Structures are given as C-alpha cells and as structure tokens.
Amino acid sequence: MTDAARTLLINPTITSRRSARFPLSLLHLAAALERSGNDSRIIDGNVDRDFVNDALRALEEGAFDAVGVSVMGGPQLAPAIAVSSVIRARFPAVPIVWGGYFPTLNPDAALAAPYVDYAVRGQAGETLPELIAALGGRAEAKLAAIGGLSWKQGGAVVHNPNRRFTLADHGRVLPYDKLGDPRRYLARTYLGRRTVAHQASVGCRFRCTFCGVAAMFGGTTVLPAAQQLERDLGYLKHTLGADSVQYFDNNFFDRERDMLPLLEVMARFEMPWWCFARADALLNLSEQAWKLVRKSRLRMAYIGAESPNGQMLKEIRKGTRPDQTMAVVELCRRHGVIPELSFMVAPPENTAEETEHTFEFIRALKRVNPQSEVVIYVYTPLPENSRHEQDRARRPAKPLFGLDGEPVAFPTTPEEWAQPRWVDYTCHADAPWLDDRLRRRIRDFVTVLRCRFPTVQDLRSPPWAKRSLSAMALWRYRYGRYDRPWELELANRLVRLRMPQVSGL
Template sequence: MTYKPNTLLVNPTITSRSSARFPLSLLHLSAALDRTGNSHIIDGNVDRDVVDETLQALARQPVDAVGISVMGGPQIAPAIAVSKAVREYFPEKPIIWGGYFPTLYTDTALTAPYVDYAIRGQGEESFPELVAALNHPTEEVLGKIGGLSWKSSDGVRHNPNRRFSMADPGIVLPYDKLGDPRRYLARTFLGRRTAAHQAAVGCRFRCTFCGVAAMFGGKTALPFAARLERDLRYLKDELGADSIQYFDHNFFDREEDMIPLLEIMAKLELPWWCYARSDALLKLSDSTWKLVRKSRLRMAYIGAESPSGQMLKEIRKGTRPDQTLEVAELCRRHGVIPELSFMVAPPENTEEETEHTFEFIRELKRINPQSEIVVYVYTPLPESSKHEKDRGKRASMPLLDLHGNPVMFPKTPEEWTEQRWVDYACHADAPWVTDSMRRRIRDFVTVLRCRFPTAQDLRSPRWAKRTLSAAAAWRYSYRKYNKPWELELANRLVRLRVPQVSGL
C-alpha cells in the first residue's frame, strides 16, 4: 500500500474575521496535494488563535510537513509566531514557507531557524514534490525540485525557477476544508454574499515595482471557459454567492482571450470587481463592452500610478497618463466605477511629483466624479527581490533615506515586523518621506475621501457622508488641504471606509 503524506497548511492572521476571504492560494495547494496525499487547512483570519489551532492540529494527527503562506506586512509577525511554536513543540516537523514574502525575500526567510524550506512562485507542483521527498530528503532529490530554496550542507541553495503553469485540478476547489465556506461570503457594495475568486494567474507586464511581476516573471495564464463556468456555478448555486470579487492579477488581458470568459460571466450575471489596465480597457470593441455590461462589471481597480509619462516609462508600466484620463471617461459611459490607484512621494522630485499627482487626481474627478481614488506611497522593490530576468536591466538611482544614506532593507523576518517596514510593505511610508510630506499626503487624502466618500462604504449612514462631503467642499474647491482638523474630528465619529486599508 502506497504511503500518502499528510500536510498541514496554515494561513496566518492578516485581517479581521469580517474581512476574511477564501484563502485561495491554500485551496489550490490543497487540491494539488490531495492528488497524492492528504491536506488540512487552518485559516487564521477565521480561527483567531492560529497558534493554538495549529498546535492542536499537530497533536491530533500525524503530519509530514507544515506549509505556511506568508505575505509581507502585517502577516509576517503571526507567521513567525506560528513557526516558532511549531519548532518548539514539534521540532522534527519540516516548516515550509510559501507566498509573496519568501518569493521576494528568499534569503531573508531562510535566515530564520524556524524556516526549513521556501517555495518561490507557484507551489502547486513544487510543494507536492517537496512533501514527497521529505520521506528521504537527500540533497540530490531536493536539488531537482524547481522553485525550491533550501538549507543544504553548503549553505542556502536556490534551485532553478519552475515553469509557470495553469493546471486545472479538474474539480471545484476543496472549500469544505474551511468548515462552512458560506462564512466567507461578505456583504459588499457588489451584493449581500460576495465571494472571492481567482480565474487567471499572473500578469504579462513587467512593472518594476510590482510583486506580481517579480513572482511570475511576466507570465500569465487564463482558465478555460468550462473551468470558469464550473467554478462560478458552484459559488452561485451551491454556496449562494450573488457577486464576485476577482483577485486576478490583471483580469483584462487580450480581448480575444477574454471574450469566452465574458460570455460565461454574462450568462451568470454576477456583479463583479476586478483589477484591470487602462490600455486594455481602451482597446475593447463595442461588442465586448456589451458583454462587459451584461456581465455586470461594477468596478475596475486600475493602476494609474503616476501622471508623469517619464515615471511610467521608468517603472515599465506600459501605459500613458492620457490613457488614464480616457479610461475614466470610458468607464463613466459604460456605468463602471474606475478605482484608480496612485503612487506618491517617489524618491526623486518627491514634493513636485506628489503635488502634480494631486492636480491630476482633481482632473480625473472633474472628468468622472464617480472615480474612486486610492493613494499609496511609492515603495519600490529592492533589486534582489525582482524576478531574475529583470535584475540589473536598468541602472537606477540608489534609494537614499533622509540623511542621504543608502536604504538598508531588513535581513531577517523579525526586522520586517518593525512598524516602519510593515508600513513600507503596505505602501504607507518610506525612509525618504519627511514629516511634512507625510502630513501633506494624509491631509490631502482626508479632504479627498470626505469630499467624495467611497461607494464601497455600506456602514456609514448617507446623511453622515453627505454632511462630511459638504463640510469638505470648500477645502477641496480652494485646495486648502492643510490641517483639516474639523474633518478629522468628524471622521472619528463617522469613520468612513478606507479602501486601501479595508479593501472591499
């Protein structure tokens, strides 16, 4: 009888229970692991004492390996806590980190004594191969697993990257491993029971600041229409979902590839939200836009990034500022809300570029008042975190802090838990941003979001949003952003929703 390895997959806490969405990466991993073994999932966003839940699960049943999904920012601290607890109470259990953090900061992850292996990029093929090899983990066998980084007798070894793939597990994801999957359906502005889903994976563009580009190396893969229909029908008919939040890294790719998918979505008519690019939306034909409207697209998150054409070239965005203005008008005509994100306070020309961005945002709001605006601080990836194909391709100015010293990124997971680096990972702050610039950004955003409350806010009463909008009108009209004390005071009572913090 063939032995079937047993794997415990853990999603450390990163959000509130009310904001919990399907841990899609672990569901895909679980489906892959179950072809040759068994797997179990603990989701720290729902099981709040994730350390205790993990230790209890290990005590209840034999487990061959513990896989921990790790994003940067606020998920690192709970990931460390889980890993340390497993190492202390079950020291023989191999601990495997996967996800964005160990992909972008592989050497940093493997400095930790509680991390034995790191999976870079996709894990659906690498992870099952590693778990199977752990029965007899010789260096020869480990060295053949694509996308694996590990601690050998000679130090840390990085195996070659694995080929990007979009394998269909042939089944609906194992949502039942989450207990009652209906508890992950959330009330949003899309509907009363919004489900998270990821149809396509990767992005064929190579933006230098983007973790997706670093993880997937400019590759993307779309699902077959039959697979999308199978998945959506399960979410709609079995779980009762009435709307979908797509976590695809770039939903609209080439029009000819999107049409079969849009036809399925138009048939099911589930209101939806997605990530998109301005150039892709502008290229869609009238007939495809007809499908988009029938499918009930409500909002598209578009990375505008900057009003500077030069900066867009430098970060290899591939779009132009005029396309951002055009897409705002296009979305208005088709009844789609554009949610446009901008990166302010770049390391060079910090104040000039930030003020230019503020004026550009005002122009967007003039063209389409319904445009939602998300403002982040520009926090580029260190050179070592970029995809291997992109490292050293373009000479860039070294990142300097306020004292003119080179920015030194953390060397251990523990250093990444410091608030300044959590803020960096969350695009909320950077070492070159002055206190006055930090206040300027905060004040502008306060005035902007009070003047134009987000359509995603279902909690704040309408009268409160109208009152705040009226109160902010004079500041917005006369560009009096500084020290909006009355709006900050009102916000303490109303607490408007902030999309970049809470998402949908």
C-alpha cells in the same frame, strides 16, 4: 513517512473576520496535494483568531509530515513568525515550509530564520507535492531537482531554478469543504449581499518594476478555459449561494481574443463583479467586448494609474500613459463602471513636486468623472534582490537614499521586515525619504479627498453621515486648503469612513 503524507496548511491572520475571503492559495495547494495522493488540513487565521494554538493542537492530535505557511509581507509577517516559532519549539522535527509573496521576493531573509526550513518561490502547486515526497529521506539530490525551491545545505542557502507557471484544469472545483462552512466567507459588499472571492487567471504579462506581482510571475499570465470558469461560477452561485464576485486576478483584462470566451460565460451568470484592470486594455476593448462586460455586470475596475508623469511611467515600465488614464475614466463613465484608480505619491526623486502634481491630476480626473474612486499609496520600490531575476539583469534599479543621504539598508530577516517601519514600507504607507512635512501633507490631502468623496464601497457609515462629511470638506477641496483638516479628523473619529487602501471590498 506513510504513503499518504499529511500537510498542515496555515494562513496566518492578515485581516478582520469581516474582511476574510477564501484563502485561495491554500485551497489550490490542498487540491494539488490531493491529486498527488496526499492529505492536508487548512487552518485560516483570518476566521480562527486562536489559530496558533489550534495549529499546535492539530499537530498534537495527528501526525503531519510538514507544515506549510502562506506568507505575505507586511502585517501577516508577525503572526507567521509567531506560529512558525512555536511549532519549531514544540515540534522541532516537523519541517516548516514558507510560501507566497514574502519568501518569493525575499527567500534569503525567510531562510535566515531558524524556524523556516524551506521556501517555495512562486507557484507552489507542483513544488510543494514534490517537496513532501522528497522529505522522507531528505535526499539532497531529490531536493536539488525541485524547481522553485530554496533550501538550506550545510549552512548555505541553495536556490533551485525557477519553475514555469501553469494553470491546469483538473475537472473539479477547489476543496472548499476543508474550510468548514465555506458560506461564512461570503460577505455583504457594494457588489451584493453574498460576495465571493475568486481567481480565474494566474499572473500578469507586464513587468512593472515596482510590482511584487511582476517580480513573482516574471511577465507570465495563464488564463483558464471557459468550461473551467463556468464550472467554478456554477458552484459558487448555485451551491454556495454567491450573488457577486470579487476577482483577485492580478490583471483581469488581458488580450481580448482570450477574454471573450470568459466574458461570455460571465455574461450568462450575470453576477456583479469587481476586478483589477489596465487603462490601455479597457480602452482597446471592442464594442462586442463592452457589450459582454455590461451584460456580465462589471461594477468597478481597479486601475493602476500610478502617476501623471509620463516619463516616470516609462521608467517603471508601466506601459500606459497619463492621457490613457484620463480617457479611461470617461470611458468607464459611459459604460456605467466605476474606475478605482491607484496612485503612487512621493517617489524618491522630486518627491514633493511629483506629489503635488499627482494631487492636481487627481482633481482633473474628478472633474471628468466625479464617481472615480482614488486610492493613494506612497511609492516604495522593491529592493533590488526582490525583483525578478530577468528584470535585474535587463534593468538594474537605481539606488535608493534616505533623508540622511545614506543608501537605504533593507532588512535581512523576517523579524526585521516585521518592524513597523518596514511593514509600512511593504504596505506603501511610508518611505525612508519622506520628511514629516510631506508625510503630513499626503495624510491631509487623503483626509480631505475621502471626506469630500466617500467611497461607494462603504456600507457601514450612514448615508447622512457621509453627506455631512462631504459638505464639511467641500470648501477645503474647492480651494485646495488641505492643511490640518482638524474638523474632518474629528468627524472621522465618529463616522470612521471605510478606507479602500486598507480594507478594500
């Protein structure tokens, strides 16, 4: 191993080229490796559709000490398996490291694969450079000292202790040049002609039991210094030419006293923006904060409403109430912000009743603020072993049962998790306790709702087509006649309305 180790960082395909955004996790890893004196190369499968062969060519053309693969669950698993398998077959001596949400939530399943040597749980900015440094002699004593690492030892899987999350300011912007021309990641969206993806803070301090973010970060959140955000936005706006920002922060509005310096920076740039937020956080903002929010040009906030059932919100530790959801849509209307509300239907208990209750609550929200956007998912709780260890100890999950009355058996390998039924589970699109009738009921309601209220995020569908679909869906929505909306499904084949739960901005 040379003094300057080289790591090939791969982002397997998960979306279309049109929807590709900066692979921020790999950019942060490249910066961390650079700070440790090592080099890296990034291959992004979202813009490079031949990324598997390009990864092989990169390994043939130059020596790499390790391959790091960023892996989300769901549709990214299959391409992650594909690229890891061919690299293992062609270059069996090159260590393969998986990081990201999937190995964090399912480290045993990840390491059950013969093509995965190491799994990084949680933040990898310190773990990966330490692992690369230890790979020279594969000294097990060194491996055992690396926080956040899971690895194989004598046929058994070893899970090292977790590592604390950090957000250090190292005085420079991310190495966007490693992506070739970073401007190709700027997209025309509802926010602007050149929208850029950015993540300012890390983590979320809340512990919702269904949430992969909570399982990954364990109630930790770290905000950037104001000067760091100012430097980053300055580069994105003045060097790359971005005119709007989609913030990927898991929970943008945290405590107001910490957010005010960041909002002041954003107010100076006046770049329209979108973010994740909580109803209670927005309701608690002072008028001073709202003045900065308006000046900074917040256009849309994605708010996890989840359920109109207050008891269910308590059980999943959401920390908000249905009345706060109702209040925040009115508050957003007054301040010119569109609330994009996500709901989880079809919970394992009282499945049909809770689903219908949610439909009625959505209609009530629409009466308060017709501009409210609604995203509907199926409630798919995390497997017990995927939840954060502190939450498992404090609040064991209820057992889950399928339609046959048997306990749900979750996958134990990447290949099993990549099966369509489990991809749907991961993407909150289906669950083992749903029957065909309720599955159809949910699909029909979503069809009527999105035709009646086409999303403002849809820039591709002609305005006349959206108006026509809205008029066609009017009588069904008004009278609650959702069953088998064949005419809307037929029209959708021609118009193909954008679905935020699939493509987002």
